[in-house]
Amino acid sequence: MRITVVGDVLLDVDINGAATRLSPDAPVPVVDVADIRRRAGGAGLVATVLAQDGHDVALVTAVSDDDGARHLRRALAGVSVLAGAPLAPTPTKTRVRIGTHPVVRFDQGCAPAPVPSSTGEMLAAIASADAIVVADYGRGITANSDVRAALAGAARHVPVVWDPHPAGSEPVEGVAVVTPNLAEALASAKAGGLETSRTGVEEAALYLLDKWGSGAVLVTRGEDGALLLSAGEHAQGIPAPKTTVSDPCGAGDRLAGSLAVQLGLGLGLAQAATRAVEDASAFLAQGGAAALAAVAEVAASDEAPKASLVVEPSPVVEPSPVVELKGLELVDAGELQPDSVQLARAVRSRGGTVVATGGCFDLLHAGHARTLSAARSMGDCLIVCLNSDESVRRLKGAHRPIVSVDDRAELLLALECVDAVLVFDEDTPEACLSELRPDIWVKGGDYTPDELPEARLMAGWGGRCVTVPFHPARSTSGLAAALAKVS
Template sequence: MKTKFQHLFDEKKRVKILVVGDLILDEYIWGSVSRISPEAPVPILESKSENLALGGAANVANNLVALGCDVYLVGGVGKDEKGDKLLELIGNRNIHTDGIFRFVHRPTTSKIRVIAHNQQVLRIDKEDNRPILPETEKKIINYINETVPQMDGVICSDYNKGILTEKVTHTIMHRAKNVKKHVVVDPKGTDFSKYKGCTVITPNQLEVERVAPIKIATQEDLDRAAEYLISLAKAESILVTRGKEGMILYRKKKKPVDIPTVAREVFDVTGAGDTVISVFGMSLFSGFTFEEAARLSNMAAGIVVGKIGTAVVTLNELNQFLQEDMLRTSPTILEVEEAKKIVSLAKNIGKKVVFTNGCYDLIHGGHIEFLQKSRRMGDILILGLNSDDSVRAIKGPNRPIKNQQERANILSALQDVDYIVIFNEQTPENLIRELRPDILVKGDDYKIDQVVGREIVESYGGKVALVPIVKGLSTTNTLDQILQHHKS
């Protein structure tokens, strides 16, 4: 998946996506609350600033543009001031607007969110859900028929505001099938049969519970409900988003894939569903598998909920998250070539790599304190561990007490040690030359000019640091004390 993702940066041809759905103007009022109204038991907001953002299908289009896609947007806005503002915002994002038509009989849909101290305290919706006029519906259908063949895929963003009528939806599915294009649907309402023929539907769990005639109390109930909806929509797959529980990908005659959430901090879930369908659709249309697309969209959701307001995720943010994910999920004990890749990934995302080395036979408190201090000097600590042969050559035939695998396993359990590389030479010079750490650390029982690898590290601009050690603590002293105690 990571190799495919890199191709998104390399491709000269941008992914062309048709987005059809309800366009919404998101309005934000930012302020603070310090008192309660004397007129009613409600907070008084002291307004500080206001801003406008793209919402609904327009936010899906905005997400896709941020991901480097060429987006054609289909929908409608009112012939009013808010419609003018929404069209201006859309145009500023270089989204194609030929498929956006003006309503005469209804206003532009808008959502006003009041934010105090970075928390949403109120939302006001202004909308008219009457069906669109037949003449508007016909214009939309004609545009879809003309445009779908030139697209890499279609996303339907249904907010149940009237754009995705039965006729419009049928046209999308029929035209896409004829030209073999994927259609991904973010559904609304209680009738998923209108999406019949789509590739994937992406409801949240609450929407699944509303639509499926199955009371969901267990995982097995959710599995059966998902199977029901796949059959109802004649879809290839269903991606059920579950908030803090992550998401589950279902496919015909395949085991469900449970994908845990990767969100670190959640500030605002506004627009997270738009981000999910945007990244999922882009990935699927770019040749990713269903599972790869789902995992990428899950990562994107984890990023966007850490932002305030209707936000987007960029390719660079996803790329950084992927690289950090590789760092998090890589095994601790590595071969040299694996460690080189980890160092490269870490440096690519601005992390500082610290290196130290030693035998670490019979680990004691002095070792722990030294490793803690070393780790605090950077973001990642790599420990070069002398192999058994190396220890014998340095310490004598009766060492090590613990073999290299035992020593590595114990060290890997320490939270301050990120990675371990076992080396056979008596000194780590070759390993340092291969890894090129930012900082080389040794104990202050050495002098700077005695540190093996100093010249290598300093030659490319790295630093050498000496860390105070705990006096009197060493493996040799520990062994001497054990022998002395045994003799007595």
């Protein structure tokens, strides 16, 4: 099948590595870089996936002539790239991953760009396609008047699937399906004066169907599947297969490409949409965009030392799928709090990373707060294993704890970085760890992770230990001594 993808290309960069320690300069993880992989994103991802499926793919886009563009062209091998006048710079999105878990993303060159020019070859690829996917990423190709006219003409003869973007152009009238995600659909409807909410997705879809003049609107809703609405028909919910997702990147691109293929093959709209949702779920189950074949630009080896990257907290950190549990009820010492275990299981079931740490946390101070914040940045939830009052007395002496377990737990839960607290009565947290089975166990100290007494236990289920540097002049004993002087 001849498929033309029209849209904006991005360069996606994945920096992959492991983190077993924190920087001594700040409570942030140090990533030992294993490799750096570059791949085509945006419309380039749609074209790459369709080409790997065996289709004859033409990509109508705009490509710069900078370094990023050279990486893009290598990643688009097998795709016929038809580009207008160069745009600079190439928009680049760099993700840092610890294992399979994204911890931060840096965007470069993603500001609005001038509308690129078009060529006769680009317009001919639109006119001759059996199906068309528009992957609008707000970089201007869909605002080109000649490209829009060609798309409007093609929509009268072949299926055109339009994946919109908040900063992009309005879909041309007459396309077969527009595929906004839930947030985009609600935001577009609200911008048009329609007051709606998360439960008003059908109302938003009806509004957009009329506004865009498309044959149908398919609102994608992540793990909840999608909602399909076409003119004169009742809305139809399309469930998504249950899937463990480590990274949702590329799901919408896969869905739009698959939907165009199914419609091009002659399937009915509902059946095509169902297949597309299933294909997107399968794509994520296989690792999503990050699992696509890519060239490793930097690889660690015995001959070359590993590169390291210190990841500082940044406002561009992408949110992970996190289950928030606050204000948990404490139970008798020695019993596990069910909500803590449920949280760990829920996060794991969604492909997330469970982080745990432990201690007495008597007289909470800045050193504790820094350590807890650093621990939370390593995963999707942080569970604190907290020594009971009896456990603290055995470890610290009859004069401790200063603060009761109920108050210590309440203070910990008041911190934004703490998702749950689990109280234990033993001298060590091993029973808690065996029940929680966290992916990462964080402890403070100047020893290596392998020296921790919990290291062997954690290794039993594939977990690992991470150490956090001590913060000088910040300790419970020091704080208690200072308070004694003023009491």
